[in-house]
Amino acid sequence: MVLSYYVFFASDGRVEHPAGGYKKIFETCKELAEPIEAQVTGQVPQWLTGSLLRVGPGMFEVGDQAFHHLFDGQALIHKFDLKNGKVTYYRKFVRTDAYVRAMTENRVVITEFGTTAYPDPCKNIFSRFFTYFQGIEVTDNCLVNIYPIGEDFYACTETNYITKINPETLETLTKVDLCNYLSVNGVTAHPHIEKDGTVYNIGNCFGKNMTLAYNVVKIPPIQKDKSDPIEKSRVVVQFPSSEHFKPSYVHSFGITENYFVFVETPVKINLLKFLSAWAIRGTNYMDCFESNETMGTWFHLASKNPGEYKDYKFRTSAFNLFHHINCYEDQDFIVVDLCTWKGFDFVYNYLYLANLRNNWEEVKKSAIMAPQPEVRRYVLPLTVDKKAKGKNLVSLTYTTAIAVLRSDGTIWLEPEVLFSGPRQAFEFPQINYNRFNGKDYMYAYGLGLNHFIPDRICKLNVKTKEIWVWQEPDSYPSEPLFVQTPGRLEEDDGVLLSIVVSPGAAQRPGYLLILNARDLTEIARAEVEVTFPVTFHAPQNMQETA
Ligand SMILES: CCCCCCCCCCCCCCCC(=O)OC/C=C(C)/C=C/C=C(C)/C=C/C1=C(C)CCCC1(C)C
Numbered sequence: 001m002v003l004s005y006y007v008f009f010a011s012d013g014r015v016e017h018p019a020g021g022y023k024k025i026f027e028t029c030k031e032l033a034e035p036i037e038a039q040v041t042g043q044v045p046q047w048l049t050g051s052l053l054r055v056g057p058g059m060f061e062v063g064d065q066a067f068h069h070l071f072d073g074q075a076l077i078h079k080f081d082l083k084n085g086k087v088t089y090y091r092k093f094v095r096t097d098a099y100v101r102a103m104t105e106n107r108v109v110i111t112e113f114g115t116t117a118y119p120d121p122c123k124n125i126f127s128r129f130f131t132y133f134q135g136i137e138v139t140d141n142c143l144v145n146i147y148p149i150g151e152d153f154y155a156c157t158e159t160n161y162i163t164k165i166n167p168e169t170l171e172t173l174t175k176v177d178l179c180n181y182l183s184v185n186g187v188t189a190h191p192h193i194e195k196d197g198t199v200y201n202i203g204n205c206f207g208k209n210m211t212l213a214y215n216v217v218k219i220p221p222i223q224k225d226k227s228d229p230i231e232k233s234r235v236v237v238q239f240p241s242s243e244h245f246k247p248s249y250v251h252s253f254g255i256t257e258n259y260f261v262f263v264e265t266p267v268k269i270n271l272l273k274f275l276s277a278w279a280i281r282g283t284n285y286m287d288c289f290e291s292n293e294t295m296g297t298w299f300h301l302a303s304k305n306p307g308e309y310k311d312y313k314f315r316t317s318a319f320n321l322f323h324h325i326n327c328y329e330d331q332d333f334i335v336v337d338l339c340t341w342k343g344f345d346f347v348y349n350y351l352y353l354a355n356l357r358n359n360w361e362e363v364k365k366s367a368i369m370a371p372q373p374e375v376r377r378y379v380l381p382l383t384v385d386k387k388a389k390g391k392n393l394v395s396l397t398y399t400t401a402i403a404v405l406r407s408d409g410t411i412w413l414e415p416e417v418l419f420s421g422p423r424q425a426f427e428f429p430q431i432n433y434n435r436f437n438g439k440d441y442m443y444a445y446g447l448g449l450n451h452f453i454p455d456r457i458c459k460l461n462v463k464t465k466e467i468w469v470w471q472e473p474d475s476y477p478s479e480p481l482f483v484q485t486p487g488r489l490e491e492d493d494g495v496l497l498s499i500v501v502s503p504g505a506a507q508r509p510g511y512l513l514i515l516n517a518r519d520l521t522e523i524a525r526a527e528v529e530v531t532f533p534v535t536f537h538a539p540q541n542m543q544e545t546a
């Protein structure tokens, strides 16, 4: 039974998973010695050639030690090659220090996001003591995304380490420490890539005397002299921090033609805990987060050229934010579309593997306690009339989003809700990035999370709020990637690619799914004899790498 359907204004969210097939996406798998051929049903469009790369965790335990959090498993890169209607699949673990040392010592050696590495119990008490005071190493486990810099591809997490990989062979090439080039302690796994290849990213910077800022960094495109663009990278603008000693967690940011948009949420990193954690037994990154229960959420703007902070004081109620969908300038406003999670409680607290691998009734119970997802549109006015206190400053006729100047000089924002379904998230958003990032647009595509379990692919018309859904029973898709049909101009003329695990299918339980982006109907699927663990993100420019 195929549940491919079209609904107006709401997803019914009634799909249940009593068989617990989703547990499969949190299981360790083996890498492949060579690419395997997929069995294609339907017709892969002839123009759709190239490689789809994806990354996520692939090893959830080492020796007799388990990784505890969704973001701890060792980075595994997946690759689907498409050529002349044929599809092959290949995967390989990234040889990070975290992976190589875990394999060599058969234990967790480097502390991961939610798993602490303990010193080798076989070492004597003196060498264990010295291991502590050498400091715990920052992880290079690049399981979150892959992006291009110049002619190279890097797998990344959110620390200062990125890992150059060969996108053809999936071999690991070099580990790069961004601290050697830039004043940042880490950068997000969601850089923006401009048409000429310029990379913009944002990261925390713990400066001298504990001054805190969020630095926007720029890495130029391919250099004429063939030198590494990373060597020419620089900080272009700084956003201030709302609190001393406590920067907010940042997972992504927005970019328009002329502005950077940074949303400072109440999910805070307690720096004192973080710095002392390196010397204290038993702590990991997750232990260093806390919520600021009073600040709400702050929106910040900076101009791009020249990079200049604009001190507007935009405020709204508390939410968690991981993914910006898109943002753009319209008249004298910036429109910002976001996948939010209501409240200050950190969503990552609910992403321990023990929670996600639970039986369905338990999974649902735990998600009821968590912040609730909502796709929201905020509108930031660029001109603020000081005499218009208490009045709505937003005059765009197509949105109900509000911005009100208050007597303390802050501008209070109320969003327009673009999609809301109880415990039904529209997450891992994608757009027709190459043509519409930073521009007025119509369509967002996303992964539907049902109580945190990814069980459908969605399309949202951000202007009319229409929703399209692709869903099949006991099937667990990944973030859908949009690829435009060559030579076509319409925003949604293209395909969506997603990798799906359907554990019930005995012979071929995993496949690459190709949907028509217009209506989410299936064009083709390429099935393989293996399943895939969960993947997070992929390069946004498959067409160019094709
Ligand atoms: C695809 C289906 C997933 C199934 C369940 C998902 C539910 C998701 C619900 C919300 C969306 C969340 C999206 C998050 C996506 C993601 O990929 O996140 C991964 C983030 C990671 C691995 C972050 C690592 C960050 C680190 C190690 C940060 C380290 C640092 C600090 C904490 C302090 C300052 C310094 C430093 C070292 C940068």
Ligand SMILES: [Fe+2]
Pocket (backbone or CB within 6 Å): 189, 190, 251, 322, 323, 536, 537
């Ligand atoms: Fe992400």
